[in-house]
Each structure stands twice: as structure tokens, then as C-alpha cells.
Amino acid sequence: MSGPAKGDVVEITGKAQLVEFAESGCKPKEAWRIGTEHEKFGFNLDTLEPLPYDGPSGIRAMLEGLQRFGWQPEYEGDNVIALTMKGYSVSLEPGGQLELSGEALETLHQTCTEVHTHLAQVREVGDEIGVGFLGLGFSPKWSLDETPMMPKGRYQIMKNYMPTRGQHGLDMMFRSCTVQVNLDYGSEADMIKKFRTSLALQPVATALFANSPFTQGKPNGHLSHRSFIWTDTDPDRTGMLPFVFEENFSFEQYVDYALDVPMYFVYRNGEYIDVSGQSFRDFMDGRLPGLPGEKPSLVDWDNHLTTIFPEVRMKRFLEMRGADGGPWRRLCALPAFWVGLLYDDDALNAAWDLVKNWTAEERQSLRDGVITTALQTKTPDGRTVRDLATDILDISSAGLKARKKLDSFGEDETHFLNALKTTVETGITPAEEMLALYHGAWNGSIDPVFKDYAY
Template sequence: MSIPQSGGGPITDRSQLAEYMESGCKPKADWRIGTEHEKFGFCADSLAPLPYDGERSIHAVLSGLRDRYGWAEVREGGKLIGLQKGGANVSLEPGGALELSGAPVETIHQTCDEVNEHLREVRSVADGIGVRFIGLGAAPIWTHDEMPLMPKGRYELMDAYMGKVGTMGRTMMRRTCTVQVNLDFGSEADMVKKLRVALALQPVATALFANSPFFEGKPNGHVSWRSRVWRDLDADRTGIPAFVFEDGFGFEAWVDYALDVPMYFVYRDGRYIDALGMSFRDFMRGELPALPGEVATLSDWADHLTTLFPEARIKKYMEMRGADGGPWRRLCALPAFWVGLLYDEAALDAAWDLAKGWDQATRDGLRVAASVDGLRATVGDVAMHDLARQAVDIAHAGLRARAVPGANGLIVDETHFLSALRESVETGKTPADELLDDYHGPWNGDLTRIYAERAY
């Protein structure tokens, strides 16, 4: 989940809202890669999820990272709720999952080095207190009541609101994890092309990274339960927005969309003020019931943009949001997939050629089918396995065209980061399929074995 934004004075003209996002446009030489991933922590002996406080807890992990590796504290209401160092953040998801929000870097080699260093640090701290971490899209056994709610004001407000919209918002908050990549755009036109590809092909990422076939102790009938959860969370702010594919789409259209999404909160003086269901338009006029007479600022706008949850979203950069959390090696494959598709012009054009003929029913159908059947999904004449093969081939070509070598010069480009996805395409099996094979095979239905065999 995002941290509070800062900077930016009062909004005096609506044009500032689009200009805020457009200010993220960068020349290609300045495009960066930011990888984020979440993982569940648990006690190694009891397999119970981690509480916030205690000898074996989220607080103990954060404190260990701070003391041993020089991370700076982030506190809210006196509580340690995150860490910062060198442009990266370690933060808490609502149910206690630990998230790394990586620094913006130039290459996938660098983002993977960062992921590897982080996981080594976490493992060294966790081993000392009898804690493990596991990368999955959804908690396989734990119930809602077993999952703590972390002490963050944003989460308390969201938890209350999620009980009133959809049916799975609280499940998303406590019992799902993702990996995502944040990428740049060069202009409004470049943003439009990239966002259309990102939204249309997000189901391919959902299928390739599907890793949540269990929930509350048994198979759930989906390969990506995390994706299923997001389909019934809050219709105002999730899904694949159809207007993105309409003529004339640009930053202004995204502003209209965002303004129609009800607010969650306003952040002032270190605390979250309840603005649940209120209108940002009213806020701009100084008519917000939660803060009567006070006019919204650009940091308020930045905060509001973080409460939109479509499959890909725009802030000052673009976020790809459709993949399950997963095994260590796949944390580097996700940025490789999207950088390969979006950061080379020929690859971007080829990716759009795959999807440009689809209507909204096809896009929505692929989103649903990906969560249920993964690579076996079909919608009309679109077969997900073939689509994934083509998308991975295009990503490979895009990375080869980037021709970015590793620091030691022995690795000629970034294409090897796609190896896990190539294996899935060749075998037709995603991580979820492999988990189900183990569950029905050597595990003999004993789902507790997932913790020992899939932990980092």
C-alpha cells in the first residue's frame, strides 16, 4: 500500500490535476524501473501469521532490519510501520505482509540485485527469531480472524469502508499479496499506448504468475484467487476501465475517472482523517464535510490517486498490478516481462497488435478466465497459452533490443530474467499448477507442507 504523499500547494485550477500526472513524462534516457513485492510472514514452528508486536512479529522483523542493516524508521502514531533507505521503502500491508518498494533503477539487473539483497536481509533477521516468509498470491490456510490489522490509520479507514462495498475488500487487505513493477512514459501519447497494452495484456501476467490456488485450507477452483478477490472488491475503483480504449483518451480522461471515485481519507499532521465516500470535487471547492472550508492540495490529489485500484494505473508513472506474489526467481521475471513489452518501441507496437482488435467483453473475459484457468483459459478465439507465448516472445525481443549488459559484462542482456516464464510457456504450467500437483501428489492433501517447501 502507498505511503502518504507530500509537497504541492493548493489546487486553484482543475488543469493542475492533469498537469500533475503529465509532469511525470521523461525522456527515454531517464526511464526507470521500480519493483514492488509482498510476502507473508509466519512463525516457523506453529505456522501462524505474524502479529504486529512480540518476540516473533512484524515489529521484530522491522527492528532487526533497522538495527542490522541501517534502515531508517518510519513511524505513525508512535508505531514503527516502515523503513526507508536509498530511495527504497519497506512497508506493511494491512494484514502484516511485508512489502519492498524498490528504488527506481535503470536496469533489471539492478532491480533484481535489490530484490536479492532485501530477501537475504529479511531471511537473516527472520532466521534469528524463528520466522519465515513465503511468496504466494493468497494466504493458503489462515482465516480472516487469524489475520491482524496493522496499526496504520489508512488501513483502519479502508477496513471500515471495505465492509460496505463489494464482498472481498477485507480479504484483499489481509490475505493477498502481489508483485508489481512501476514504469515511466515519455509523453501523453506514450502513456496512452503503454496503458492500453498494460490493461489489455494484464490477464497474461495474471495467468503466467498465477500462484494462489488454495484458500482456507483447500483448493479454491482458481489458479489466481488473488485476482478473483479483486473482481469483487469495489466496482468504483477496480477492473479494466473501458474508457482508456476510447478515442481521445489522455490525462484529462483519467482525471475525470479519478474524480468520480469516492474518497477514503485526507492526511493531515500525521493522521488520517475519515473522508470515506466523500467527493474530491467538493474538496476542491472547499466543501468537503470532513474539512469544511479547507481546499485540496496537490498532495491530497496524489494521495487520492493511490486509492484507485484498476489492473494498471497512472500516477506520475504507470503501475502494473495484475500478478500474484510468488517464488524468489519470479520476482525478477515480472519487471522483465513488462520492461520487454513497454520500453522498446517495436515491442510495444507488436504487443498492441496482439490486443488492438479486442472489445471490452474480450478484455474482461480474459481477466476472469485468467484467474480461473490460467494458461488453459480461452475467450472466443483467444487462447491464453498462445497469447502468453507471443507476449513472452515479444518481451524477449524487447529486452534483446535494449541490450543492457550485467555489471560484470558476462551477461549480455536482460533476457535471462524471462527464463521462468519461458518454462511456463513450454510446459503449460504456472506456479499454481505446480502447487496443485504437489497437493494432490506427494503432499497427499497436507497443505501445511506448502510452508516448508515454498518459503524463501
Template sequence: MAAPPTEKGAPVTSKHQLVEHLEAGCRPPTQWRIGTEHEKFAFTWDDHLPLPYEGAAGRPGIRDLLEGIGRYDWTPVYENGKIVALKHDGCSVTLEPGGQFELSGDQRSNLHEVCHEVNTHLDQMRRVCEPLGVGMLGMGFPPEWSREQMPIMPKGRYEIMRRHMPRKGSLGLDMMLRTCTVQVNLDFQSEADMVKKFRVALALQPVATALFANSPFTEGKPNGFLSYRSHIWTDTDPDRCGILPFVFEDGMGFERYVDHVLDVPMYFVYRNGEYIDATSNTFRDFLNGELDALPGERPLMSDWEDHLTTLFPEVRLKRFLEMRGADGGPWNILCALPALWVGLLYVGDTLDAAWDLVKDWTHADHRHLRANVPTHGLKTPFRGGTVRDLAKQVLDLADAGLRRRHHMDGMVDQDERQFLTPLKKIVESGETPAEEKLRRYHSEWGERVDPIYELYAY
């Protein structure tokens, strides 16, 4: 989630302004960049419990971690006197509702820069965490913490969301408090380019979900899923989640997406340093001056930007496209997600080939993958084969795309394809991160999840 918003921009009086806002994201390929986001759970080594915001009685808290990282030339961001985020050279560290730490990286020109950024951040985290007796775990869902054990971070938007979530689905609070993901944000050249990338990314998001599946436990026991995090989104809020069938229909473009977003109920409006509950209205109401909380007032462009961040489809459009289908994972897989999508989407011939792979899929095909991949992962049956077969094709395309990009690492004389190696091993073995943990749980771990902290922490 973003740091606290600001109130900026002239009042918005027409839908056309909102369309223009998205159109302004179009860039020539020479200016395309790669932005990554990844989340992780903080825990104390002595008892493997999550950290509260404020430490007490000699126990560390989330605030201690933020202040510690601040020593590395990060600028603190405060809300109501409490530090809730950090900023530095285009990057930010923010908090998810349950205290999950998120790095939102700067816009990088190649995957070598992305991976250097990720490793620098994790090294800083280690230096801060070790003296405090704190570890960081990359998984899609915590292996044993209950919902009641999860802390709530002191951010106003989260209080509104926490009240609203149970009205829309049974797992929304788990989404907020107990999930972690890794994402990549990518650019587009034009409306047509955006549409093709959006369609390919939505269609193939289940492949990423399968490859990165890493949330098989709930409160210490197998939960029947490989990506429970992905399943959670299916019962969070139908107004703002899902695979967006209209993206594959004729007429898809910036305006069509704006129409969709306008009719999604709002969460909040930010005014004078306070979050105002706006859950009874859509943004279209606000645009028409009919917001219950601020009657007669028109939205600012910053309100639109805030609202865009409260939609949670598998791929999200802002002034770039966000790939949202992957569980959090270990350090070596954090660079693999951007490698997968950059290889598929940033080279014209590869993007065309990826579109050829998915363009005849039906809505039933998309629904089948979305419904079954969280449970069966790479073993999900699909069109006479399995998702593993599909993943092999997708990785071959991504490999070809990265080879065509030919961005070399001067230190070791390797191109960006090196970052696909963890995914190639998963496809070759047929064993996802979740299945590896389940295998060890049922054998060497003696049906315990405690070894996860020792073996898989950053």
C-alpha cells in the same frame, strides 16, 4: 501501501493543476527507469501462523522484523509512536494491512540492478528472520490462514479502509489482509506514449495474471481458482477497480484519467498527523470546497497524491504506470515480472507490435479475459486458441525487446533476457505455479498444504 503521507503543496484550485501533475511524469527515454514492488507473508516456523504487530510471550512480531532490518542502515518511519516503515536510498519497506511486508524499490536503469536490489533485500530479510524463527512466503493468498487469524497493522488509513470495504464488496477485507502481489512501475515519454502503454498493459494484464497465478488455496483447501487474489479484486470495490474501458476510447489522455479519479469516492484526508474519514465524498467535492469533513477547505497536492494511491485498477496511472495483475511468488519469478513488461513497453518497435496484437480487441474480449483467467489461467479459451498461445506470442515480443535493449550483466555476460526464463518454462510446460502446487497437493502432499512453507519459503 505507502508510508504515512505528508501535508505539502499549495491548495489545489483547478483540475488543470491535477492534469499538470500527471503530465510532469513524462521523461525522455534516456531517463526511463524500472521500479519494482513485491509483497510477502511473514510466518512463524513452529506453527506456520501469521505474525501480529507486537510479539508476546517469546513470540516474534512484525515490529521485531522492522527493527531488525533497521540494522542495515534503514531509517525508521513512525506513526503514533510505532514503527510502520523503513527508508533507505530511494527504497522503502512498508506494511500492508495484514502485516504483509512490501519492498518498494528504487528507480533502476536495468533489470540486473533490479534483481540485485531484490536479492539484497531478501538476504537481509533472511538474516533477520532466521534467529527469530520466522519465514517469508511469496504467494498471492495464504494457503490456510482465515480472515480472523490475520492481524491488523497500526496505521490509521487501514482502519478507515477496514470500516469502508464491507460497504462496497464482499472480499475487500480479504484484499487488504490476505493478498500479496508483485508489481513493476514504468515511465512514459509523452501523453501519446502513456496512452499506448496503458492500453497494451491493460489488455495484456490477464496474461501476467495467468503466468503468475499462485493462489489456489483458501484455508487449507483448493478454492477453485488459480489466482484467487485476482478474483478478489472483482468483488472489492467497483468504484476503484477493474479494466477501465475508457482507456481504449477516443479522447483518452491525462485529463480523461483525472476526470475518472475525481469522481472516485475518497478514503481519507491526512491532517496534523491524523487520518480523517472522507468516504462520503469524491475528490471532485473536495476540489470544489465541499468536503464534509473539512467544509470550505481546498485539497493540497499531497491529498491528490494520496487519493491516486487508493485506486486499484489492473493498471494504475500516477507519474508512471503500475502493472498490478500478478500474484506474489518465489524469488526467481520476482525479476521475471519487470522483465516481461520492460521487454514489451520500453522498446518502440516491440511496443508497436504489442499494440498491433491487441488493438482490435473488443470490450467483450477484455471482459472475457478478466472474468475467466483467474479460474482457468493459461487454459482460458481466447479467439480460437488459449491464453497460453497468447502468452507465447507475448513472451516472444518481450524477448525481442530485451534483446534490442542489450543491457549486459558484466559478471556473467548475459543480457536481460535471462530473467524471462521462469516464464518461458511455465509456458512450455503449461503448468502455472498454482497448478504445480495443486498437483503436488493431490499427490505427494496427501491433500495437505503444510509442505508449501518448507518448499516455497524465501
């Protein structure tokens, strides 16, 4: 979850500026980049408890230790709440999940190197202070009451507001982790095709990356519990966005949607001002009850866009948001999956052809089904998601091969899909693999996950 946006404070005088803001993301193909983000759960190696902010084995100690590698601290009051370096950052999620928001990179080889370097740094500091990190989609052991809240002002506002909109907003905040990739578009038409294709196929990513079968030490009945909690978090700002598939979809229509999503906060002079539930349209008219007479800037708009959580989100790029967090191989596989599909014209056309005739009801049914049955879920054409994923991975692999982005050994990017190809070949998701261990070698205990699945 992002920190406050930064940039020149340009007052918004009308909706046209917001449309232009989205249009400003259009880039020529040679400038398209890959931005990967992932979250992970920190835990005490001795007690397997979640990490508090303070203390010798806490999040603050972790952030201070990482500064030896050149990271620069960012503060909220006296608390370091993020680290930055060049074009990327390490930040905190509400329950202490540690997030890497990567640099915008040209190749998947660079992306995977970035991930490996970060995890090695985290491991080095964590070993010194008795801390480990775990890549799953949902906290396997801790209750909400046992999960600490990090000292960031926006999180208190969200914590107060979330329960008014759904049953699982706090679970989303404090007990979930994801991996996502941010990708560029070349024009409005390119954005539309990528948005529609990726939105329709998010359930395939959810199935392939399903990795959250436990809650408070027991199986929860889902393969992607993280995906389940999003179904009852906040209907104003989540979901499959049927309007994206309407004939008149455009940058302007997405702006209209975002304007109607209620606000959480306004950031002023280092403080988060609670305006939860209030309208950005009123803010533009200077009629925001929380800030009477004041009008927003484009920085306020950028901040507001970070509080919208559909399965695919648009800012000045598209964010793929359907996957559970997972082991390091899958942190590289998620961007490979989407880059292969969306960054090659032939691949994008082939992927769109597979989904273009689906109805809104069929897309929603698929999204709901993969929560529990993942690869065995029926698709609109009567096949299984496993069958569809086989075709999609072939298309993605061809797209990556066509990019011809080679590493120093002359190898292209297709091998980053290998973990997903294994999942499809075996038909066993990471969640099902863990459930088999739980009922077998782990003897009904969740504790071995902290050893077997830690980074």
C-alpha cells in the same frame, strides 16, 4: 499499499493542476526507470501462524532487526510502520504482509540484485526471531479472523468502508500479495499506447503468475484467487477501465475518472481523517463534509491516487497490477516481462498489434477467464492464453535484447524471462504445480507450502 505521500504542500486551485501533475511524469527515454514492488506473507516458523505486530516474533521485531542494514524507521505514533533508505522503502500491508517498494533503477540486473539483497536481509533477521516469509498471491491457511491488523490509521478506515462496496475487500486487504512494476512514459501519446497495451495484456500476466489456489487450507477452485477477489472488492476503483480505449482518452480523462473515485481519508498532522465515500471534487471546492472549508493540496491528490486499484494504475508513471506474488525468480520476471514489451518501440508496436482489435467485452472475458483456467483460457481470436503468451514472451525477449543492457559478464536481460518461458513450455502454472503437490506428496495438507515455497 503506500504510506502517505510527501512533498511540498501546493494548494490545488483547479483541475488543470491535476492534469499537469500527470503530465509531469513524461520523461525522455534515457530517463525511463524500473520500480519493482512485491509483498510477502510472514509466518511463525514453529506454529505457521501469521505474525502479530508486537512480540519477539512479530512485525515490529522484524522492522527493528532490519535497521542494522541502514534502514531508517518511520513511525505512526509509537509504532514503526515503515523503513526507508535512499529511494526505496519497506512497509506494511494491512494483514502484516511485508512490502518492498524498490528504487527506480535503470536495468533489470539492478532490480534483481535489489530483490536478492532485500530477501537475504529478511532471511537473516527472520531466522534470528523465528519468522519465515512466503511468496504466494493469497494466504493459503489463515482465515480473516486469524489475520491480525497492523496499527496504521488508514487501514481501520478502509476496513470499515470496504464491506459497504463489495464482498472481498477485506480479503484483498488482509490476505493477498502481489508483485508489480512501475514504468515511465515519454509523452501523452506514449502513455496512451502503453496504458492500452498493458491493460489488455494484464490477463496474460495473471495467467503466467497464477499462484493462489488455496484458501484456509483447501483448494479454492481458482488458479489466481487473488485475481478473483478483485472482481468484487469495490467497483468504483477497480477493473479493466474500458474508457482507456476510447478515442478521446487523455491525461485529463484519467484525472476525471480519479476525481470521481470516492475518497478514503485525508492525512493531516500525522492523523488519518475518515472521509470515506466523499468526493474529491467537493474537496476542491472547499465543500468536503469531513473537512468543511478546507481545500486539498497536490499531496492530498497523490494520496488519493494510491487508493485507486485498477489492473493498471496511473500516477506519474504506470503500475502493472495483474500478477500474484511468487517465488524470487518471478519477482525478477514480472518487471522483465513488461520492460521488454513497453520500453522498446518495436516490441510495443508488435504487442499492440496483437490486442488492438479486441472489444471491451473480449478484454473483460479474458480477465475473468484466467482466474480459473489461466493458460488454457480462450483468447478473442480463438487461441489459448498459452499460445498468446508464447508470442508475447517472444516479443518481450526481443525488446529486452534490443535494450542491450548488459551485466558485468556481458549477459543481457533476456534470461530474467526464463521462469515464464518454462511455464509456457510446460503449460503448468505455479498454482497447478502446488495443486499437484497438495493432491500428491503433501497428502492433502497445506502445511508443506511453508517449507517448500518460503523465501
